[in-house]
Structures are given as C-alpha cells and as structure tokens.
Amino acid sequence: MKVPTREEAWKLVREYIANDNLIKHVLSVEAAMRYFARKRGEEEEKWGVIGLAHDLDYDRYPDQHCKMTEKILREYDWPEEYIRAILSHGWGIVTEVEPVTPLEKTLYAIDELTGLITAVALMRPSKSVLDTEVSSVKKKWKEKRFAAGVDRTVIERGAKMLGVELTDLIADTLAGMCEAADAIGLRGNPQGAARE
Secondary structure, rough: OOOOOOOHHHHHHHOOOHHHHHHHHHHHHHHHHOOOOOHOOOOHHHHHHHHHOOOOOOOOOOOOOOHHHHHHHHOOOOHHHHHHHHHHHHEEOOEEEEEEEEHHHHHHHHHHHHHHHHHHHHHOOOOOOOOHHHHHHHHHHHHOOOOOOOOOOHHHHHHHHHHOOOOHHHHHHHHHHHOOOOOOOOOOOHHHHHHO
C-alpha cells in the first residue's frame, strides 16, 4: 500500500472542498499537525497529510462527516492507519473510533482549537495570527458566546489525553498556524496595526 503524498491529499481537498474557509481550516490543521510532529520527533509528512485530509467530506456531505471521507480514502487505497486517524477526530461526535496514538490524540485536540484561534486572530485590529497571543485566546475561551460553535470540551478532553496543559496546547497550535499565516489568510497587517 502506497503512502499518500501531500500533493495527492491537496488534489483531493481541491476536488471535494469548495468552501474557502474550510480550505483555510484544513490548512491550519495541517500546519499545526506538522509543528507537533516536528516537536515530538514524529513523521511530519504523515501528520501533515492526515491533518490536510481530515475534513475531506465536510463541505459536500456534512451529515455523513467522516463516513464519506473513509469511503473516498478507501477508493484511493489510503493506508488503514491514515483512515483510522482521520475517523478518530470525530470520536464521540460522529464516530466510535477513539483516538489512541499521539497522532490521533493531537488531531482530536487541535481540530476545534484552530477554529478558536482563527476567530481570535480575525478579531484583532491586525487580522493576523502572527501577533495573536495565548493570553488573548484564553481570554476569549472563557466567553462562551465567542466562537460558540467551537466545542471547548473536545479541546479540553484532547489536552487531557495528551497529558498537556491547555496553555501549552494553545501555544503550540498557534505556533504551527503562524508558519502557514499566508496560506490560511491570517498574515494580516501586524506592524501596521501596531502603529495605528
């Protein structure tokens, strides 16, 4: 069984996802997954490809989330390990596949978190992830009406699974997203905003 490349994953993303915000989301998750993989000494390419493909079916088949991704990836002969990891991010919501590996636990923990960080960055005058601080994310975390669609309990459960503090999880996810600021549309104007 062939290992899927980033190029192959990206081709599937472009084929199945039309929504620009969802494309930015999967790129955010990919960037964060790559960052965590490097930090842990894991396979960056594998972690990144799984992050990129994790929401493949969400645009076209939101009511069959994860199930259609599984079907698509099986058609493309993706390895079982990759498919299982993607299914595990929907654990307790749309699948019964519990995250057990560090990769699966990381994907589960950061998926919703990237959405919260994006919302916080877009609220800033700079509209940039580059000058978004962990303290700002934690402040908005407490405001339940802010980014109300973000399931904070999933993030907390994920942090617990990984045995990390929420603050550290936010810091690392943010660092990963900063590396992809242009791709995810969150470079903004950090210097300009500071001068105003």
